[in-house]
Amino acid sequence: MSNTTNSEHDNKSSIDAQTQRRAVRERYGTIATDESSCCNDSLICCDDTDLGDRTKQLGYTPDEIDSISEGANLGLGCGNPNALASLKVGETVLDLGSGGGFDCFLAAAEVDEEGQVIGVDMTPEMIERARANVEKNDVSNAEFRLGEIEHLPVADDSVDVIISNCVINLSPDKPQVFREAYRVLRPGGRLAISDVVMTAQFPAETRNDIESLTGCIAGAATIESLQTMLADTGFEDVHITPKEESDEFIREWDDSRDLSEYIVSAAIEGRKPSQ
Known part of the structure; x- marks a missing residue:
């Protein structure tokens, strides 16, 4: 595993942050408007049966999968952050990179009507799709806001739990993502994140490939x-x-290529100190 400052630096992409953000927004905007659930150029295409099987692989139960209407699960995750979160009735949950809203709707059921779920995504097409899915799923305690996870449209000290599913790796400024997460969490609030982490250095052609950066591969830390x-x-x-x-x-x-030689899914947890 790469574990030194030099090796981490050597593995950085030469693609600038603005180009990376634009490519991510374009890629996931296309996915949001594609009627085929999990087809894109980094993941295999799948029909509804395949999508269900893939979602089970990520750690979701059949009941969780069946409880959400079609169109919210886009097959883009790498784990089940709600399983980490141990959500409680009445909590406020923030989903970083909420996509079609699948994890938000599961969280909304856990926190019940007394709680609130906020999804933030920087892709307008994803926000539009998620808002349409609110009505499909008859959810009254979830909302979706357009914004970057490095600059959250969320008030200070207002969130109990932050979840995210294979999104932070896409950010070219991960320290800023965590600073923002810390800002919006209440004292004692917690992170429950599923994401990919790097276990070996990528070849230069991979880390400088925009498709790999936007496809939850080369951006892993x-x-x-x-x-x-x-x-x-x-x-x-x-x-x-x-x-x-x-x-x-x-x-x-x-x-x-076998990407498991370079990345693995991981559960990332942490807590903001209580005051």
Whole structure:
């Protein structure tokens, strides 16, 4: 595993942040308006049956999958952050990169009408799709806001739990993402994130490939780097736990190479200190 400052630096892409953000927005805007659920150029195409099987691989139960109407689950995650979050009735939950709203709607059921769920996504097409899915799922305690996860449209100290599913790796400024997460969390608030982490350096052609950067591959950071970012931000009780079984579905992300040699899905947890 790459675990030194130099190796982390050597693995950085030469693509600038503005170009990366624009490419991410364009890619996921296209996915949001595509009627075929999880077809894009980094993931295998799948019909509804395949999508259900893939979602189970990520750690969702059949009941969770069946409880959400078609169109919210786009097959883009790498885990089940709600399973980490241990949500309680009445809590306020924020989803970073909420996509079609699948995780938000599951969280909304957990926190019940006394709680609130806020989804933030920087892609207008995703926000439009998620808002349409609110009505389809008859949810009254979830809302979706357009914004970047590096600049959250959320008030200070207003959120109990932050969830995210394979999104933070897409950010070219991960420390800023965690600073924003810290800002909006209430004292004692917690992170429950599923994301990919880097276990070996990518070849230069991969880390400088815009499709790999926008496809939840080349933007992954090492566990050590993420631990440092979280600690420097002020989070405590930080735990990053690789899910070795994730190699089964990560291998399916690319027909030409075995991506499980470079990345693994992980549970990322932390807590803002209580005051």
